[in-house]
Amino acid sequence: MMPLESKERKLFEIIGRYKNALVAFSGGLDSAIVLWASVKALGHDNVWAVTSNSASLPEDEEREARLLAGEIGLPAEKHIIITTDEINDPNYRQNPIDRCYFCKKELFDKLKELSSQLGAEVVFDGANLSDLGDYRPGRKAAEEFQVVSPLLEAELTKDDLRGLARKYKLSFSEKPAAACLASRIPHGTEVTKERLRQIDTAESALRKLGFTGFRVRYHNDVARLEFRPEDIIRVLENGVKDKIVAEMKKAGFRYVALDLEGYRQGSLNQNLKSGEKR
Known part of the structure; x- marks a missing residue:
């Protein structure tokens, strides 16, 4: 198994392939690590964070995401809040076993459009190696929209992410896992x-x-x-x-x-x- 230090180096190498990036930022541990690493590797002028405001997310999540993005060092004007409307998609509302696919499809469609408007070279998400242990139909949408998952590519697990956050004394190291x-x-x-x-x-x-x-x-x-x-x-x-x-x-x-x-x-x-x- 690759040691954490090697995975950390690989994470920064993956992010460093790009001149700028748009991060799908929920405010959870996974996407917070991606945003932190992106700001560190590319500089805050070359990173955007986008948080989705939708009916399927807790009401206080947007506020928490704003605070966390600021703590990471992203200027307020580089943190964008969008609204997604998956609740209006009957495929999502019927709640089939691949419901997450329709939610992520709605999100990534809007992120790709926004990245084109901003001139962002890539869209990052917070998928990591531990996610492969559960059923994740949203991964199909990520592949369809060519979303890059740097944590997954660097083979970082959820425990690795907490270890990395503790190493750099990041406030969100113990943040509980969240889901829609x-x-x-x-x-x-x-x-x-x-x-x-x-x-x-x-x-x-x-x-x-x-x-x-x-x-x-x-x-x-x-x-x-x-x-x-x-x-x-x-x-x-x-x-x-x-x-x-x-x-x-x-x-x-x-x-x-x-x-x-x-x-x-x-x-x-x-x-x-x-x-x-x-």
Whole structure:
């Protein structure tokens, strides 16, 4: 296995092939590392960050992305906010197993158009080696639009990214993994703005109660809560359970279930048959 130092050198070599770059920047750990490395390798005058504002993203994500881009050293005028409309695509809304393809197709289509207007030579995303361990239909869209994934090319895993962020004392080194709100809705259940906001409200309440690394999975009237194993006991202590139940019902759920398996990334993909993953 390649040591982290070698992967880091490879990352900067990959980015250095280009004179400028547009980074698909969600504000999560992965895209933050790409933006940080791009600014470091190419200079902030030669980098744009683009954050998508859509119904499938938490309401506070845009604000967090703006703060993080500024911390990385990108001038405010080089951070662009766009609106994507995947929620209006019936292919996306029907929530098939390849829903992410339609979301990424909408995003990359707009990023390619914007990169052409700005004169950006390449579009980077934050895909990394660990993503290959889960079903990721959005990769097909990245390939179709010739989006470059420098972290993936450098063979960097999620653990590597945290290690790199710690090495350079970046504030986002411990930022929990994030995914669009639609990933909380089982395939085949329609994605609507109302359901996305309901999930966002519920997860925001859990963050205010001090939880990180969790998911609220939508099952119609039921909120199925996935917590980190170390937090499951905390849920049952000091009246926390009653606070959670009250907040979930306030968000619009009738019943609240605690998943004893705990939080696991892509849990709604675990029951997909291999033949379905196209």
